[in-house]
Amino acid sequence: MVEVLRLNLNRVVNESYDILVGFGLFDRIPADLRDNPIGKRYAVITDSALKDVYGKRLLEELRDEGIDACLIDFPAGEESKNINTVIYIVKRLLECKIDRRSAVITLGGGVVGDVGGFAAAIYMRGIPYIQVPTTLLAQVDSSIGGKTAVDTEEGKNLIGSFHQPKRVYVDPSLLKTLPKREYLSGLAEVIKYGVIYDRNLFEYLEGNVEKIKNLDEEALLHIIKRSCMIKKEIVEEDPLEENKRSILNYGHTPAHAIERLSGYKCLHGEAVSVGMRISGWIAVKKGFWIMDEWERQNELLHSYGLPLKMDFNVDDLVRALYYDKKVEGGTLMFVLPKRIGEMASVNGRYRIPVPEEEVRRFLLELKNDY
Ligand code: GLY
DSSP: OOOOOOOOOOOOOOOOOEEEEOTTOGGGHHHHHHHSOSOSEEEEEEEHHHIIIIIHHHHHHHHHTTOEEEEEEEOOSGGGOSHHHHHHHHHHHHHTTOOTTOEEEEEESHHHHHHHHHHHHHGGGOOOEEEEEOSHHIIIIITSSOEEEEOOSSOTTOEEEEOOOSEEEEOGGGGGGSOHHHHHHHHHHHHHHHHHTOHHHHHHHHHTHHHHHTTOHHHHHHHHHHHHHHHHHHHHHOTTOSSGGGGGGTTHHHHHHHHHHTTTOSOHHHHHHHHHHHHHHHHHHTTSSOHHHHHHHHHHHHHTTOOOOOOOOHHHHHHHHTTSTTOBTTBOEEOOEEETTEEOOBTTBSSEEOOHHHHHHHHHHHHTTO
16 A cells, blocks of 8 residues: 655746846946845855956955955866865855855856856755856856856766856956957857857848957947847746757857867867857758858858867767767757758757767768868
């Protein structure tokens, strides 16, 4: 005799939040938090490179506003994106007496946002956090949508959780101190939005190369706002990446493999650029996309100084592809463009299986060039 006690748990949660975008917003964060608080105290999490430039400034400005806050930093760089950094942050949060009525502020690029967000997701079973992205990549992509994660030796983002931030402050003026290479690398994600979702954005990027490369304020605000809008719409439709959200990973399956093979020496956006050329080629070979548009995509990436080729052994690359979270039942899955501004789907599914032999053949075709 078995008794069944059903625990009913149809939770309706409202996780909506504001993404604020504006030049000069950084210095207005403390006043905004005074007027619209997220926590009673704050822990600002940043990295060693940003601590002196922005971390201490934010801490002082918060304290000037009468807001209680502490500063936690960890070594800058992709190597810090691991579980040991999370454990270090948790210990520091305890020392700083951060409790469940407090909130974390992640101040930095993708690594800080992902690691700090994950620490917030698990600390005391989850406390609120705010994203203050300081790189283009983080401003247009990783700070929005609640993906938090760390890498393992085997691959990228293999430990993580969905934990939506309570607010995102995007100040494009912070990009003025960003190294040029990092800024250009972030543009790969903006070009990605053009290919996967917005032909107008793609054409705008084609028509304003010099302005965007030179951080013209009007052009920068336009591409950042449009990218945030696209990301927001896709996350609203599919927050847990059951289908549509996976289009945001265009080029990322090969990119993650390339990053792994390079020992994380190349920047994420650079790997995404190479990955878009590879995934785009697969789309062409599978008959989803026309060659002209693939070439147009590659030209746009090239015009922003982004790499299209990296020298890897095809077998190593194919092996590394299997560490991607999008592998389903041992089959490699790709998201593939259908036209600039729209992704292909098969039976309503955006993740499209491509057999390994085909992937290998397509990669070999590109090999002389890549
Ligand atoms: N960066 C991809 C996503 O947030 O889904």
